Amino acid sequence: MDENPGVSEEYRMVSPWPLFVALGIPIAEIGILFGLVPLAVGGLLLFCGSIAGILRENEYVSSAWRGLAGVSVFVIAGGLALWYADTATASDLLIRAYSLIGTGVLLLVAGVGGDLFARDAEPGL
Template identity: 75%
Template sequence: MDENPGLSEEYRRASPWPLFVALGLPIAEVGILFGLVPLAVGGLLLFFGSIAGILRENRYVSSTWRGVAALSLLVVALGLAIWYWDATTQSDLLVRAYSVLGTGVLMLIAGVGGELFARDTDPAF
């Protein structure tokens, strides 16, 4: 019988990121669905920040800050798509579009600022 089931000798620790992904996505969904801007922005920041941490942990990106900046472009594109959909269909999605766009802008500022000013430290490790 193995004393450490589920962990191999190759990996010394378990990843904390799946918990934050699992928390960030529903928080963001509740915020976007009901138009609660702080929940939407906080949940999206938690979700996409965790995705950037996963990418850094698996060495798909060289820096977590670059991962955050790259993911911010996807978030801004999603916000612009929601904004365009609101303009063409006259639906009530403008608050949601601004929440997603604001999150993308905050992520871009954090990614660029972290890459420029926090070169010695990496938030993932």
């Protein structure tokens, strides 16, 4: 009988991504909730970059750049939803919508540009 079944030294025991996810979510939420653009953008960049790293680490995507571009679609969709909600109601959501859309565009440009021009370099790995 084996004391440690399935444990091998070739596998990493700890992933660094949960720490960055745990930091990115509250920073982004504080920025979006209070309309603080630098916090919203920085927190979303940290959170989405961590999600792309998790997707690559678990081999759901072939490149972290493609994961980053895929995550950007959801951020842009959230920003467009806030933009629509601002026009449909009398609330002040426009600065939050612009923060999300701007971050999504930055992520999309980084993901597509990284996939096209930095194929040998993997972000965060």
